[in-house]
Amino acid sequence: MVQWTDFERATIQDIFSKMDYETVGPAALSRCLVVYPWTQRYFGNFGNLYNAAAIMGNPLVAKHGQTILYSLERGVKNMDNLKDTYAELSVLHSEKLRVDPDNFKLLTDCLTIVVASRMGKAFTGEVQAALQKFLAVVVSALGRQYH
Amino acid sequence: MTSLTAKDKEAVKAIWAIVSGKKDDIGTDAVARMLTVYPQTRTYFSHWKDLSPTSPAVRKHGVTVMAGVADAVSKIDDLKGGLLALSELHAFTLRVDPANFKILSHCILVVMAIMFPKEFTPEIHVAMDKFLAAVALALAEKYR
Numbered sequence: 001m002v003q004w005t006d007f008e009r010a011t012i013q014d015i016f017s018k019m020d021y022e023t024v025g026p027a028a029l030s031r032c033l034v035v036y037p038w039t040q041r042y043f044g045n046f047g048n049l050y051n052a053a054a055i056m057g058n059p060l061v062a063k064h065g066q067t068i069l070y071s072l073e074r075g076v077k078n079m080d081n082l083k084d085t086y087a088e089l090s091v092l093h094s095e096k097l098r099v100d101p102d103n104f105k106l107l108t109d110c111l112t113i114v115v116a117s118r119m120g121k122a123f124t125g126e127v128q129a130a131l132q133k134f135l136a137v138v139v140s141a142l143g144r145q146y147h
Numbered sequence: 148m149t150s151l152t153a154k155d156k157e158a159v160k161a162i163w164a165i166v167s168g169k170k171d172d173i174g175t176d177a178v179a180r181m182l183t184v185y186p187q188t189r190t191y192f193s194h195w196k197d198l199s200p201t202s203p204a205v206r207k208h209g210v211t212v213m214a215g216v217a218d219a220v221s222k223i224d225d226l227k228g229g230l231l232a233l234s235e236l237h238a239f240t241l242r243v244d245p246a247n248f249k250i251l252s253h254c255i256l257v258v259m260a261i262m263f264p265k266e267f268t269p270e271i272h273v274a275m276d277k278f279l280a281a282v283a284l285a286l287a288e289k290y291r
Contacts, residue, residue, distance in 0.1 A: 128180060
């Protein structure tokens, strides 16, 4: 099981309690679709993803960005049981959505960058390490049911 | 990886014009951050007495790295040729595993997002990510 230091727990709780889910989720997902365009392959029915402006303004992208972030919030509330928390979502992503799990890291890298831009100087190396560790464990839990 | 389009090069030059005045600070923070977030990178610096974010060695290295990035921007039309000497340095002397180029690139992007949140748009982000990947490729050119 993953061990969390007091600092890591407090940092993750702090980041997510102060986060504006309505904007950070959409910003992270749309950034991912722009920076790593091959991820668009999973959003064929989202309408216009033709260029960066279209992606950033796409309401379906925005909605899904929020969905992802609310799902991350579940992980924040269950940091000691991420495996079970994401077991169902893992099956969904592998069996139904068929997402290459390497893509999860691309999205979390974009989320890290969005959080960094919002937090500014408060996003120290230690805070970054804690966030990246949390996201890496979530990604690992999401990849567990793939076979 | 794909090569840089004209649009990518324009974006890189545009953001570089905005951030280059702060490149020493960017480099210092990126290297310090890398050593904190990716402790395995500390193995390359066992000869430093002080690996803390405020150490002079960290700052000096951050400045060195960003001078290299600045050089790469000026040679953006021929990175392989322009960075030949640096590639030989990394291949034969430093022997840094190329996986670490990705790590440091990520840290540079995070610092740019922190220091220039408005300017570091997704379009600029993708151009810089491609550019740093191209620089990393040029640096690994002589490895084998």
